[in-house]
Amino acid sequence: MECNLTSGKIESSLIKFSLPMIVGNLIQQLYNMADTLIVGKGIGPDALAAVGSSYALMVLLTSIVLGLCIGSSVVFSQLYGANKIDDMKISIYNAFVFTALFSFIINSISFLMLDNFIKWLNIPQQAVEMTREYLKIILGGMFFVTIYNFVAAVLRSIGNTVMPLVFFAVAAFTNIILDIAFVMHFGMGVAGAAIATVISQALSAICITVYFFAKGKNLCPEKRHLHFDKKLLKSVINNSSLTAIQQSIMNFGILLVQGLVNSFGFYASAAFAVVVKIDAFAYMPAQDFGNAFSTFVAQNYGAKAFDRIKKGAIAALKISSIFCVIASVIVVVFSRELMLMFINEQETAIINIGVQYLYIVGTTYIGIGILFLLYGFYRGLGRSQMSIVLTIISLGSRVALAYLLSSSSMGMLGIWYAVPIGWALADIFGIYKMRGIFIGGL
DSSP: OOOOTTSSOHHHHHHHHHHHHHHHHHHHHHHHHHHHHHHHHHTOHHHHHHHHHHHHHHHHHHHHHHHHHHHHHHHHHHHHHTTOHHHHHHHHHHHHHHHHHHHHHHHHHHHHTHHHHHHHTTOOGGGHHHHHHHHHHHHTTHHHHHHHHHHHHHHHHTTOOHHHHHHHHHHHHHHHHHHIIIIIISOOHHHHHHHHHHHHHHHHHHHHHHHHHHHOTTTSOOGGGOSOOHHHHHHHHHHHHHHHHHHHHHHHHHHHHHHHHHTTOHHHHHHHHHHHHHHHHHHHHHHHHHHHHHHHHHHHHHTTOHHHHHHHHHHHHHHHHHHHHHHHHHHHHTHHHHHHTTSOTTOHHHHHHHHHHHHHHGGGHHHHHHHHHHHHHHHHTTOHHHHHHHHHHHHHHHHHHHHHHHTTTTTHHHHHHHHHHHHHHHHHHHHHHHHHHHHHOO
16 A cells, blocks of 8 residues: 655656556546547537636636645655654644635635636637536535545555546546436536536545545544644645645636637637647646655655655656657647547637647647656655745746737737746746755755
C-alpha cells in the first residue's frame, strides 16, 4: 500500500509512483473527450457549447477542492517522511474538517451565483438554458468530488497511487456507459450527461472510502486523534489554502479567457470547448508528474534528504520534457483528425479554428510541463506562496495579452499566442528562484 520515496533510484521511483496517477488522469481525459464526443454528435453544437462553457466553471470550482486536498497532502507527506504517524493522523482529521467546511461554502455560493456566472461567461444565447440545466445537476454532486479527492490525497501522500486509479477507472467507464445510455438511447440531453457524471462521482467516492477504512487502518485517525491541533491545523490551512488559491487563480484566468473566446461567437465557443479537452489530455501526464514530484520533494524534505531533492529535480525535468515533446508531435501532426473526433466534418468553421489553436499552443507543451514541475517543487518544500506567484505571472500575462492582442488586428490569434508566452515568463522566473534556493541551501 505504501511507497517510500526517500530511498532507491530516483528516476524509477518517480516513474513508478507517477504512472498510476498519469494513467488515472488519462482515463479521466478519455472520459472528458468521450463526453464531449457524445454530446457534440449526439445532441449537437448548441449542447457542445453549453457543456464546454460549463466545463470551464466546473474546473474552477473543482480546482479549489483539489487545491485544498493537494496542499493538505504535502503536510501528510512531510509527516510521513519524518515518521510522525500520530501527527499525520491528527492532521488528516484537521484537514478533512477544514476541506469539507470550505467546500460546502464554495458550493453554496456557486448555487446562489449560478445566473451571474452564466452571464459573465458570455455564453451564446442558444446555449444558456442548457448550461443552466447542466450546472444545477453537476453542482449537486460536488460533495462526492470532495470525498474522493481527499481520500485519494491521503493515499497518494504515502505513495499509494494505484487504488485511487482503480476506483477512478471504474467510475470513468461507468460514466461513459451511462452517457451513452442517457444521451444516445433515452434522449435525456445535457441533463442525462450531467446525471451520468454525478452517479460516477458518487461511485468513486463510496468505493475509495470503503477501501480506506477496510485496508488503510494504519492511517485512520483514532478517537485520540480527533481534536484540533493548533500547529498542525495552521500548517494544513497554510498549505491547502495557498494551493487552492493557486489552483483557483489558474482556472479563474482560464475562465476569463473562456469568456473572451465566447465573445467571438458560437463557432469560437464550440471550437474552444474541444481544444481545451485535447490540451488537457495532451499535457495531463506532465501535470500528474509534477504532482508526483511534489510528493517526492515533500517526503525527502521531511526526511532532510536535501541532496536527493536536487538530483530529483534534474531527473524530473528530463522525464517531463520527454512527455511534452511526444505530446506536441502527436497533437500538431494529427490536429485535424483530433478535431474530427468531436465535430462533424461539415462544421468546417469550428474545425479550422480548433486546428489553428492546436498549431500554435500544441508546439509549446514543454512550457507548461516545466511550470507543473515548478509548482510541485515549491509545494513540496511548503512554499506554496511561490506557486501562487508563478500562477499570477503565467495567467496574469496570458489574460492581459489575450485581451490586448485580440482587440488588435490579430483577433483570436492573439488569444492563442498569449498562452505559450505566459508559460515562458513563469518558467523563467521560477527557474531563477529555484537556482537561488539550491545555491543558498534548502
